[in-house]
Amino acid sequence: AQTVTQSQPEMSVQEAETVTLSCTYDTSESDYYLFWYKQPPSRQMILVIRQEAYKQQNATENRFSVNFQKAAKSFSLKISDSQLGDAAMYFCAYYGNNDMRFGAGTRLTVKP
């Protein structure tokens, strides 16, 4: 079965600095999608960024970018110029062949 691993239960970053959240996954599929979701204290699930596995180019959304290493099955999220509003739980997720899986999450704290 596919698995998604987030090895950092908690991370901390200074406001305006850059932080990278790690995610690895295991799959035998060649076609799949990867996501990062943000969950603030309200518990709402907010899509941050999405990556199609067939695309070699790393996805970017404003201050958020990913480093997608397909051979290594790695999908890290980089947050640049961190803001206080970035503080949240971040979940890495995988979808392929009707199988949707989430990692256990990384709690990000942003220090003023």
Place this chain on the structure above:
Amino acid sequence: EAQVTQNPRYLITVTGKKLTVTCSQNMNHEYMSWYRQDPGLGLRQIYYSMNVEVTDKGDVPEGYKVSRKEKRNFPLILESPSPNQTSLYFCASSRQFPGNTIYFGEGSWLTVV
């Protein structure tokens, strides 16, 4: 406005008392799914539905039932709730398959005592 609506948002119930958590989406999405979120475990898929009358088990289906009689609705049924089903539940929907943008409901806090 695109919405996935879950009800109830908060519920405390007793062991063995059947309950239904409703989920409705207004985007004509084919794909709908249910997840539970527990501390340290992330979100785990309970059931999903690719379209009307098509449902399948996710990772943790035990103790739950679903039905998809209409495209917009996907209720989650707990026939005989137990305390280990105390959790935060999310309904989600997307076009065709979750490779597209997944829209989540606001979550339903369920406590079984």
